[in-house]
Amino acid sequence: MNAVAGRVARGATVEFRPTGSSMVPLIRSRQQVVVAPADPSRLEVGDIVLARVAGTVYLHLVSSLDPARKRVRISNNRGRVNGWTGHDRVFGICVAVDGVPRAGAAARTRRDR
Numbered sequence: 192m193n194a195v196a197g198r199v200a201r202g203a204t205v206e207f208r209p210t211g212s213s214m215v216p217l218i219r220s221r222q223q224v225v226v227a228p229a230d231p232s233r234l235e236v237g238d239i240v241l242a243r244v245a246g247t248v249y250l251h252l253v254s255s256l257d258p259a260r261k262r263v264r265i266s267n268n269r270g271r272v273n274g275w276t277g278h279d280r281v282f283g284i285c286v287a288v289d290g291v292p293r294a295g296a297a298a299r300t301r302r303d304r
Contacts (some may be wrong), residue, residue, distance in 0.1 A: 192248035195226070196241055199283035202228055202301075209250050213267035214239070217252075218288055224250065225287040228301040231278035234263060238299060239285035244273040250285065 198205050204227040210220045217239065218224060226241050234240065238253045244265050251273060254266035263281060265273040286296040 192241075192250070196243065196248045196282045199226055199228055199241055204228070204286075205283070213269055213271070214251065215268065217268050218250070218285070222289045224285050226250070226283040227286050227297075229281050229284040230299055230301045231261070231263065231281040232258070233299040234281070234284070235295070235299070238296060239293065240265070240281050241283040241285070242276050243280040243282070244276045247273075248282075249273055 195205050195207055204225060206223055206225050208221045208223050212220055229240055234253050236253055236256060239250060240253055241250050242265050249265055251265045251267050253263045254272065255264035261278045262275050264275050284296050284299050285293055287293060
């Protein structure tokens with residue numbers, strides 16, 4: 192995930208197949224996802240983002256927003272909270288899963304790249 196995060200941070204839109212069950216049923220293990228660079232200031236609760244929290248990169252949900260402190264709280268889809276992370280550590284937003292666009296996600300991508 193670190194390599195994917197690096198590519199997205201540099202402005203690439205990346206397709207990959209993450210493994211694990213923490214995001215079921217939103218993302219099942221090995222489903223193809225498309226992640227584009229995110230505009231963290233436009234994120235909403237429920238968005239799926241690629242972010243670093245406490246040294247680990249996750250493809251997890253935004254569960255809370257703190258715009259004043261420019262940070263978001265990241266959680267999986269099973270109720271586990273990973274923690275808060277700054278906008279500078281939110282690399283991308285999931286815009287599609289197995290070819291199906293995520294509603295509204297394209298509007299929250301970075302436009303500068």
